[in-house]
Amino acid sequence: MTSQPRSFYIIDTFSLIFQVFHALPEMTSPQGQPTNAVYGVTRDLITILRDRKPDWLIAAMDVRGENKRNEIYTEYKTNRSAMPEELVPQIAMIEELLAGFGVPALGIPGWEADDVIATLVEMVADQDVEVTVITSDKDIRQLLSPKVKLYNFRKNQYLDEADLMKDWGVTPEQVVDFQALVGDSVDNVPGVPLVGPKKASALIEKFGTLEEILAHADEAPGAKLRENLKTFADQARVSKTLVTLKRDLPLEVDWDAARAGQLQLPVLQEFFQQCGFRRFIDEIKTLAPDATEPAPPPAVERSWKLVDDTDKFSEFLAQLEQQKQFCVDLETTGLDAVRADIVGWAFSWDGAEGFYLPVQAPDGQATLDADVVRDALRPILENPEVEVCNQNIKYDMLVLRRAGIELRGVGVDSMVGSYLLDAGARSHGLDELARRYLQHEMIPISELIGKGKSQIKISEVDVDKVGEYAAEDAQIAWQLAQRITAELKQEDLWDLYWDLERPLISILTDMEFRGIRIDIELLQSLSVEFTDRLQTIEAEIYEEAGHEFNIASTKQLAVVLFEELGLPIIKKTKTGASTDQEVLEKLALQHSLPAKLMEFRQLSKLKSTYVDALPEMVNPDTGRIHASFNQVVAATGRLSSSDPNLQNIPIRTEAGRRIRQAFIPGEPGWKLLCADYSQVELRMLAHFSQDPALLAAFERGDDIHTAVAAEVFHVAPEAVDSDMRRIAKAVNFGVIYGQSPYGLAVNLGISQAEASDFIEGYFGRYEGVDKFLRKLLERCSQNGYATTIRGRRREIRGIRSGLGRQRNLPERTAINTVIQGSAADLIKQAMIQTHQRIQQEQHSGVMLLQIHDELVFEVPEIDLGSLSYLVREEMESALNLDVPLKVDLSVGNTWLDVERLD
DNA sequence: TTCTTCACG
DNA sequence: ACGTACGTGAAGAAT
Structure with a gap:
């Protein structure tokens, strides 16, 4: 038995800091200090210690001092802009953090971390040690060897000699020659003009080294290149010295201190407390030396x-x-x-x-x-x-x-x-x-x-x-x-x-x-109809625009609308003027073209995504569409559907709804049975919040939007008009998403002040909901994850606790995850129970689709009575909540023509 | 491959 | 001053 080589990890500290600083959103400690880089480095340190279990771990630092490379080339790194303001105070914190983790931070004034790393690699070169350098820096590539590889944390990518050959076409020894030719605009290494990675690689392959290339400059392809190789020969030599790392710095290493895993728990816990990283306080306990973690399985010989x-x-x-x-x-x-x-x-x-x-x-x-x-x-x-x-x-x-x-x-x-x-x-x-x-x-x-x-x-x-x-x-x-x-x-x-x-x-x-079976002929005739109508509208659009153009091209459309017709730009996307539905609706008030565009968009969407696409997806052997239901995509715990997506078949518009007519039972005498939960997400909210008013409304079987309208507007339920109900409905949905007054205002087309009043009115009447949401956020910020009713978790970073009702993305995500994810747990449980009973009782009806709060079955007419009863019973009892669950059933010969069963 | 738009819950 | 409701998948244009 041969002993495993020991592993030695070196962190290119500033490379990592900059990576996490730019990758993570702004975060602040309770005292208001920026902390995102500290957070990122902590997380990565934990990952290294937990998943990689190195034997030694050292952080290589750049230490202030007259940069030695400037003595050779005064312009070196003069391109570098100053460190971002939010990062400056975090450097000292990270040094403190490294000390707490027992990771020695090594550096020599005037030299760069890269030189420190080179020296460390040299020191262990003749030992049986595998070195991994955590860096995104390309200079380090010259250190690669069978025993040295690089690892990019953000990309989760290793780089070894073979990868280097694939990428640059050179060996580690040739890296400095390569860089000397190519140069580096970031570090202001000049290189040779006209030589990029491709040419450098080719030259090195032909001549081997920089000196050979310069000596044979006459043999290079292209007059200009030959000239440059001569003119800039010395500049290339200077570049080479700049990128060559120093491997013999006078570095003193205490290898015992560099043994990984010597954490100072109390120090770290105090530190995390101050930063507001509560989730790490527990997490690092498992990394301490006495942790009873099971040893990692040794790599298996296969x-x-x-x-x-x-x-x-x-x-x-x-x-x-x-x-x-x-x-x-x-x-x-x-x-x-x-x-x-x-x-x-x-x-x-x-x-x-x-x-x-x-x-x-x-x-x-x-x-x-x-x-x-x-x-x-x-x-x-x-x-x-x-x-x-x-x-x-x-x-x-x-x-x-x-x-x-x-x-x-x-x-x-x-x-x-x-x-x-x-x-x-x-x-x-x-x-x-x-x-x-x-x-x-x-x-x-x-x-x-x-x-x-x-x-x-x-x-x-x-x-x-x-x-x-x-x-x-x-x-x-x-x-x-x-x-x-x-x-x-x-x-x-x-x-x-x-x-x-x-x-x-x-x-x-x-x-x-x-x-599921599809009526292909019906879709084909729908396609003809849509094509017909599209051609008519298309002609009208060209007429009004004065010329033909690609209507589907947002860019060309923007030119027509905003330049040629002079309509006002309502909002912008990243790349230009937006032409989406919302914009077109506003423009429709002052011109007749936008309305036609909307109809064109709608029909062409329906035609390309459904009418024409669905028949293509029919399996010739079975005559049916076999979509995929993905179990591991949606972060909240929902399923998703693809190839084709059967969870977004149109229903909201008349034209779209007609597509549902093409979804039919597979055999004569069979029907489609749809069973959908009524207001599951709001019922989840009632259950979680235990709000008496909300619970009572569901208990009575009230229309929930009307009930909420009555409460918020202080009127009797009978006095609620359609406008009040509409507002209440929007507020109800808003709660599930962690609404802001702005969002509600846009949704309802009212002012932010009015929206704010409605929200306040809602939380005034439903204090249980307010309290529940606050507690949810508090817990989530402590744990670092949101938890659903069945214990499903989703990691959520960046929750700022104690901010009242002001919510950013992480807070909204947390709220929605608990509600949406719990509803997903519920219907999954219902699917299991329903399926199990169908098997047990040997019904021939089968489950075909799940659309988040709805199940669709295919059932022989004769079995409809018992099966629908079974489905309702299992769905309504899938989880025992403090609020009744209600399932609406409908049956029909197509997915369009289903009628309420009751 | 990325962006924009739009279909659903 | 900014962006502003959550979660998906697909099509077509632009890059």
Whole structure:
């Protein structure tokens, strides 16, 4: 057994500080000090210590003093603008922070952090130490070696020698030559004019070094380039000295002090208290030396076996049958699960050993018989006692469904688990998770099938390559499942996963597999009708504009409206004058063109997004549309739908609504059943706030907007007119979003003062709501996350507590997340219970769609009575709230023609 | 790839 | 002086 090399992390401190300073929004401590850079550095330090567990950690600093490089070149770094005002006081705080974390801050007056880093790297060069430099600085690239790599925190990107070769086409030794030629405008390194990265790379490849290039200047391509290489030869040499890092500074390092993890807890906690970083106070406890954190699993040695004949297959099966848990990953012919066919099966049950079973391969390579494999695996996969895990297992379940296999024992899906751990993460993809949790870089698929136009089919790739790739997927997914299970348990999110999100995976699989039937002919005739009308309006628009132009181009449209017709610019976008709906409505008061534009926009939107797009999405085998329901996209916990999005089928306008007529039951004698929650979000608000007036209104079954109008306007409910109700409705929605007077005013077309009065009136009558929202924000700012009714979390930074009713984005996000996310929890629970009872009682009706507060089913007419009753019962009892839940049911032959059932 | 617009809850 | 309701996905133009 060989010992692991020790790891040594060096932070390029100012590089990191500037990165976080610019990446994070403004933050202030309770005393009003700017703190965003301090916050960012703290968070990153914690991440390094927790996830990377370095053996040594040192912060390299720039220390004031006459910069030595200016002695060589007076212009060096004279381009640099002064440090931003809000950053200056944070530097001392960060130094304090580093001391608290036990991270030595090393620097030598007059030299730069880069030189300190170079010296440190040199000092450990002959030891068995792996160095990682945390930097975004390109100069450091000259230090790369098999034992030294760079890491960019913000991009979560490692850079090693190979990456350098890809990027610049040079070796680490050639970096200084490269930079000497290219120069650096930021640091004011002059370089050679006309030479950019491409030319520099080519020259270095041809001649090897800067001196050789200068000596052979005559052989360079282009007269001007040849001249420049001669004229600026000395300037290039000066540049080279400027970018060359000094590797022998007189640096004294106390390696014991540099051991990572020697935190001074009380000091740090006091420091965080002052900064207002309450969430870190608890978080750093787990990093202290005595923390009882489980040791990270050692990197697993992986190997894999090709199972490509019947003997090997029998042996493999015998082993698989012994497993209570395993990971399976399918390689398929495409990305659309409802159309793809199986190319091969990959398995792993310990993360170390992997198996690949090819059933399709290039000519001449052995495969197993697809049907034999399928039939042998069916009983294992359909055994509910066997826990099957994978990354995005819904995909595999769908492919299996088409092969006639119903996977029953769903275990841990690393993608869904990762979503619960950090709903706001940019990606929950396997590549990203492998990096985040296992520090492992996956084989890119492009290595097998190529990129862009020259892609080939995976079934035509050598089985040895596919097998390695597929086995890696299964092994890493298995390892991730273990890690994520532990994290979910530690974070108290396990029950949410196991009881809510996990059963949902199977339900979504069912819904996607079933799909929904579309009346293509109806859409085609609608398309003809819309095209007709569009042509008419188009001609009228050209007539009024005086010439033809691309109406869909906002830029061309802006020229017509604001330059040619001289209409006033109402608002601006980042890139020019806005021409959106709101603007057109205002312009319509003074010209007849905007109204025509609005109709054109509406119809062309409907035509391109729905009328013409939906028939294209129909699966030829099933005659139905199989949209995807995504479980890990929406940060609040909602589902989302795509390919196509069936959660935004028009309903608000007459023309749009007609599209719903094309959504029909799949079989004669069947109906569509829609079940939607009435006012779920406001009921959630009533439940959370326990506000007596709000609870009572729901208890009585009042129309909630009318009831609120009566309260706010101090009149009897009977005296509420439509205008009062409209205002109350807007205020009700505003509360859920964390309204500001301005937002409400714009929405209602009233003055800010009036809007302010309504809001005050609302909170005056519903004090429970006011109190609840304040408490919600207080808790959220303490925890660093918002929590829903089922314990789902969303990290939210930047909540400023104790600010009364003035709310910025983080505060509004927190409020909305609790309400919207809890409503999402509710309907997910309802889906599970409804689905379960439908199975138990063996109804043939099935769930087709979920649209946030609504479920759509396809039901035989004969079963309508019992099924609708069942659906209402399960939806209304999904969670036990202190407010009654109400579900409205409607039934019809199309999604348009549904009528209230009651 | 990014921006703008607009469809839904 | 600024921007100003939350959460999504898709199409088409511009870059």
